Amino acid sequence: KNQVEQSPQSLIILEGKNCTLQCNYTVSPFSNLRWYKQDTGRGPVSLTIMTFSENTKSNGRYTATLDADTKQSSLHITASQLSDSASYICVVTIRRGSYIPTFGRGTSLIVHP
């Protein structure tokens, strides 16, 4: 079982609609959680980063939430655009001496016109 679970695995929405992606994790001790957007054939680009004490972080139309008690995070995309079509990856970093990232498998989002 993956220690960082993302859902749904894939999602198709119409342009202009909102959507929410989920990330549940079991790894510890928690250092931070980061959401990345990866376009096909490109490297992941950071959207948000949250530490233990942060509940919400926004970046334009992207809003991430974190509940460190239940070990859940979500990424909400508002008023989706065609360019939002990509894979969204949740990465939880723990600290055991050094920082160790654990990747979710990603959610593939397709925005249709």
Place this chain on the structure above:
Amino acid sequence: GAVVSQHPSWVICKSGTSVKIECRSLDFQATTMFWYRQFPKQSLMLMATSNEGSKATYEQGVEKDKFLINHASLTLSTLTVTSAHPEDSSFYICSARDRTEGSGYTFGSGTRLTVV
């Protein structure tokens, strides 16, 4: 913000030849660099972790003699795919963490390797 420059962005090589991929941290010192491989429509798979000035740590199943990693300075890490075969064709990505605590990871733009 932190930038990791990865080159080349794509490369085609013949079977049996070696290919070197470079990752440079442009405005920060990367004490740790991670190398990943990604097959189509799959998640990133960690291959190895390199720390500046020391030997890389390879994940289980990754051949260290085939995937040579060098992290000789705080701003440069290289991955050399030796004696490449068609099954090595993949998307290779590096990421680095700068020395600021809790800063997360910055990814390179990736290298598409095709072995013919």
